[in-house]
Amino acid sequence: MKLFDVIIIGGGLSGSSTAVHLSNKGYSVLVIEKSNHKSIIPCAGGMAAKMRTFLPIDIKKAIETEVKRVHFTYESKDKVIAELTGKSPFVIVKREVLDNLLIEKAISQGTFFINSVKVKSLEKNNDSWTIKCNNENSYESKFLVIADGSESKWSTFLKLGPKRPRYAQTAAIRLNGLGNLSKNSVRFDFGSIKYGFSWAFPLKQSTNIGIGTFIGNYKIDNKELSKNVINYFGFNIDDYEIIYKRLRIWNGFYNLHIDRALVIGDAASLCDPFLAEGIRPSLLSSFYAAESINQCLLNNDQDLSNYSKIMQLKWSKSMAWGKRIAEVFYRFPQTGYRLGVKRKTAPKRIAQILSGEMSYSDIAQRVIKRLLFQ
Ligand SMILES: Cc1cc2nc3c(=O)[nH]c(=O)nc-3n(C[C@H](O)[C@H](O)[C@H](O)COP(=O)(O)OP(=O)(O)OC[C@H]3O[C@@H](n4cnc5c(N)ncnc54)[C@H](O)[C@@H]3O)c2cc1C
Structure with missing residues (x-):
C-alpha cells in the first residue's frame, strides 16, 4: 500500500x-x-x-465583484452606507x-x-x-x-x-439578475431576521441572497424569507431553490x-x-x-x-x-x-x-x- x-x-x-x-x-x-x-x-x-x-x-x-460600497439597513430602513475607498479591500x-x-x-x-x-x-x-x-x-x-x-x-x-459544537442556521438562494442592488454594492439588513441578518451579495449576473441566525436553534421561516428578504432586495419571484445549512461557528x-x-x-x-x-x-x-x-x-x-x-x-x-x-x-x-x-x-x-x-x-x-x- x-x-x-x-x-x-x-x-x-x-x-x-x-x-x-x-x-x-x-x-x-x-x-x-x-x-x-x-x-x-x-x-x-x-x-x-x-x-x-x-x-x-x-x-x-x-x-466576480470588487465591492465599492456596503449598505446597511435596520428593518429595511435607516440606511448607512460605507464607501470602501482605494483598491477594493473586499471581493465576491x-x-x-x-x-x-x-x-x-x-x-x-x-x-x-x-x-x-x-x-x-x-x-x-x-x-x-x-x-x-x-x-x-x-x-x-x-x-x-x-x-x-x-x-x-x-x-x-x-x-x-x-x-x-454551536451552529448558526442559514438559508441561501442564488437568483438571476441583480434585483435592486447597485453593481458594486453589498447589502446587509439587521432587525428583520430574529437573532441574525439577511444579506445580498452581487455576482456578475446573479445575486447570492441569504439569511443567518446566530443564537439558539431559531427555525428559518420561508414566508419571512420571501417577504422580508427576496422582495426587499428587489426580486419578484416565487420559484427558487433554497439551500438550508447549519454552519459551525466559533x-x-x-x-x-x-x-x-x-x-x-x-x-x-x-x-x-x-x-x-x-x-x-x-x-x-x-x-x-x-x-x-x-x-x-x-x-x-x-x-x-x-x-x-x-x-x-x-x-x-x-x-x-x-x-x-x-x-x-x-x-x-x-x-x-x-x-x-x-x-x-x-x-x-x-x-x-x-x-x-x-x-x-x-x-x-x-x-x-x-x-x-x-
Ligand atoms: C449560506 C452561507 C453563506 C456564507 N457566506 C460566506 C461569505 O460570504 N463569506 C465567508 O467568508 N464565508 C461565508 N460562509 C462560510 C463559508 O462558506 C465556509 O466557512 C467555508 O465553506 C468552509 O469551507 P470548508 O472547506 O471548511 O467546508 P466546506 O466548504 O463545507 O467543505 C467540506 C467538504 O467536505 C466534504 N465532506 C463532508 N463530509 C465528508 C466525508 N465524510 N468524507 C469526505 N468528504 C466529506 C463535503 O462534501 C465538502 O466538499 C457562508 C456559509 C453559508 C452556509
Missing part, C-alpha cells in the same frame, strides 16, 4: 487549499471527497481581498469556481483526488494513519487533515475542536490538533459567530496547517501543537470578542445598530473589519477605552 505524506478528508475550500500548499512543497497528498459534483455552494462569497496572499495561485477567474467570489480552481491546481501538482468516496473508519498506528473507505480501499498516510465541513464527523471522533478555545492529525475550516468550528465569515479562517487554517505539517515532515516530528497555538493567536482571540458582540447585538439589535453601525466612525471601521485590517478585539479595546475615559 502506498504511504502518502498527507491524507485530507474533504475537498471543499479548506481541504483543496491545503492540498495546493502541500503539493506545492512536493509532498504526496490524497484528497478524499464524498460528493461528486459542486453545483451551487451555499456561500455568499464575500472575502477579504488580502486573503489572496494566503494562496499560491491566481484566483482572478473566481472573483463564486465559490464553485474558486474550489474548482484550487483542486485543479492541486491535481496539476500531483495530488490524488478521489470523489464519491466516503471514509468508513480511521485508525492510528504508531507513526501513520489507516483510512478505510466505502470503495473497499484502504489508504495510509503519515499525517491526516480533517476538512469535512460543518457536519464534520471525524473531528468529533478524534476529539478535535469544541466538545459541543465556540471557545480548543486544541485543533493531536499527534499527526489536525482539523481545519468549518470542521474546526472557526466561522465568525457574528457575521458568518468562514472563507478567511478556512484559508488561514489551511495555510498554517500546511506550514505545521511541513515542519514536522522536515524534522521527522509528529507534534502539531504550533498549529493550534498560531490559530488561537491569529483568529480565535478575535472570535472570542466576536462571540460576545454577537450575543449582545442580536439580543438588542436596535441598540446594537444605533451604537455600532450608525456611529460617525462606523463606516470606516466596517471597511477595516471586512478587509481584515481590524479585528473584533481591536474594536472591543477601543470601546472599553472609550467607556473608561468618558
Whole structure:
C-alpha cells in the first residue's frame, strides 16, 4: 500500500487549499471527497481581498465583484452606507469556481483526488494513519487533515475542536439578475431576521441572497424569507431553490490538533459567530496547517501543537470578542445598530473589519477605552 505524506478528508475550500500548499512543497497528498459534483455552494462569497496572499495561485477567474460600497439597513430602513475607498479591500467570489480552481491546481501538482468516496473508519498506528473507505480501499498516510465541513464527523471522533459544537442556521438562494442592488454594492439588513441578518451579495449576473441566525436553534421561516428578504432586495419571484445549512461557528478555545492529525475550516468550528465569515479562517487554517505539517515532515516530528497555538493567536482571540458582540447585538439589535453601525466612525471601521485590517478585539479595546475615559 502506498504511504502518502498527507491524507485530507474533504475537498471543499479548506481541504483543496491545503492540498495546493502541500503539493506545492512536493509532498504526496490524497484528497478524499464524498460528493461528486459542486453545483451551487451555499456561500455568499464575500472575502477579504488580502486573503489572496494566503494562496499560491491566481484566483482572478473566481472573483466576480470588487465591492465599492456596503449598505446597511435596520428593518429595511435607516440606511448607512460605507464607501470602501482605494483598491477594493473586499471581493465576491463564486465559490464553485474558486474550489474548482484550487483542486485543479492541486491535481496539476500531483495530488490524488478521489470523489464519491466516503471514509468508513480511521485508525492510528504508531507513526501513520489507516483510512478505510466505502470503495473497499484502504489508504495510509503519515499525517491526516480533517476538512469535512460543518457536519464534520471525524473531528468529533478524534476529539478535535469544541466538545459541543454551536451552529448558526442559514438559508441561501442564488437568483438571476441583480434585483435592486447597485453593481458594486453589498447589502446587509439587521432587525428583520430574529437573532441574525439577511444579506445580498452581487455576482456578475446573479445575486447570492441569504439569511443567518446566530443564537439558539431559531427555525428559518420561508414566508419571512420571501417577504422580508427576496422582495426587499428587489426580486419578484416565487420559484427558487433554497439551500438550508447549519454552519459551525466559533465556540471557545480548543486544541485543533493531536499527534499527526489536525482539523481545519468549518470542521474546526472557526466561522465568525457574528457575521458568518468562514472563507478567511478556512484559508488561514489551511495555510498554517500546511506550514505545521511541513515542519514536522522536515524534522521527522509528529507534534502539531504550533498549529493550534498560531490559530488561537491569529483568529480565535478575535472570535472570542466576536462571540460576545454577537450575543449582545442580536439580543438588542436596535441598540446594537444605533451604537455600532450608525456611529460617525462606523463606516470606516466596517471597511477595516471586512478587509481584515481590524479585528473584533481591536474594536472591543477601543470601546472599553472609550467607556473608561468618558
Ligand atoms: C449560506 C452561507 C453563506 C456564507 N457566506 C460566506 C461569505 O460570504 N463569506 C465567508 O467568508 N464565508 C461565508 N460562509 C462560510 C463559508 O462558506 C465556509 O466557512 C467555508 O465553506 C468552509 O469551507 P470548508 O472547506 O471548511 O467546508 P466546506 O466548504 O463545507 O467543505 C467540506 C467538504 O467536505 C466534504 N465532506 C463532508 N463530509 C465528508 C466525508 N465524510 N468524507 C469526505 N468528504 C466529506 C463535503 O462534501 C465538502 O466538499 C457562508 C456559509 C453559508 C452556509
